[in-house]
Amino acid sequence: GAVVSQHPSWVICKSGTSVKIECRSLDFQATTMFWYRQFPKQSLMLMATSNEGSKATYEQGVEKDKFLINHASLTLSTLTVTSAHPEDSSFYICSATPQGWDSPLHFGNGTRLTVT
Amino acid sequence: SQQGEEDPQALSIQEGENATMNCSYKTSINNLQWYRQNSGRGLVHLILIRSNEREKHSGRLRVTLDTSKKSSSLLITASQAADTASYFCATDNYGQNFVFGPGTRLSVLP
Numbered sequence: 001g002a003v004v005s006q007h008p009s010w011v012i013c014k015s016g017t018s019v020k021i022e023c024r025s026l027d028f029q030a031t032t033m034f035w036y037r038q039f040p041k042q043s044l045m046l047m048a049t050s051n052e053g054s055k056a057t058y059e060q061g062v063e064k065d066k067f068l069i070n071h072a073s074l075t076l077s078t079l080t081v082t083s084a085h086p087e088d089s090s091f092y093i094c095s096a097t098p099q100g101w102d103s104p105l106h107f108g109n110g111t112r113l114t115v116t
Numbered sequence: 117s118q119q120g121e122e123d124p125q126a127l128s129i130q131e132g133e134n135a136t137m138n139c140s141y142k143t144s145i146n147n148l149q150w151y152r153q154n155s156g157r158g159l160v161h162l163i164l165i166r167s168n169e170r171e172k173h174s175g176r177l178r179v180t181l182d183t184s185k186k187s188s189s190l191l192i193t194a195s196q197a198a199d200t201a202s203y204f205c206a207t208d209n210y211g212q213n214f215v216f217g218p219g220t221r222l223s224v225l226p
Binding site: 004006034036041042043044046091093095099102103104105106107108110112 | 146147149151156157158159161164166203204206208214215216217218219221
């Protein structure tokens, strides 16, 4: 149980275009989902906390207009990278937990974004 | 600011040997969790240890927590080639957020 599906697993786009990444909890409801960014051989950097039905909470230094997060239902959060540039190329991972805090996170398999 | 810091950053061992990774953190925590990440994939939860616990086991994994030293260790016994991955500790700061350390890259050589 507690499966998180992330789609797409990889995407290549041109500079200036926007890319949407979906994160779904398949067998549980998630009022909160987390979006991370990971550079090669580095740790996960929390970008934002996605809250169902309300605005996302962004970490310091993360541009909310650049990385749009929508959490319209209890099973779906989306991250849209707007006007992508090569420096946005990275590995993006989402996670959620069915039991709130004090319980393990379940991760999607990540999305490799390459902006050309 | 970085909460968990793993040590070592990289570790190479032979199959069958034990692997020990350490994690240090800075502030009070509710629990500490260890995750594994295979290359290019998401993270998989291994063990959660709460602040009032000192040791936990799961199969070949043993985790200890020393809140007085703000440190934790992950021991993998009788390592296998399939254990090759990056291992991260993450601290749960009472629901504020999860903070991940930089990770330890483990290579188990056949």
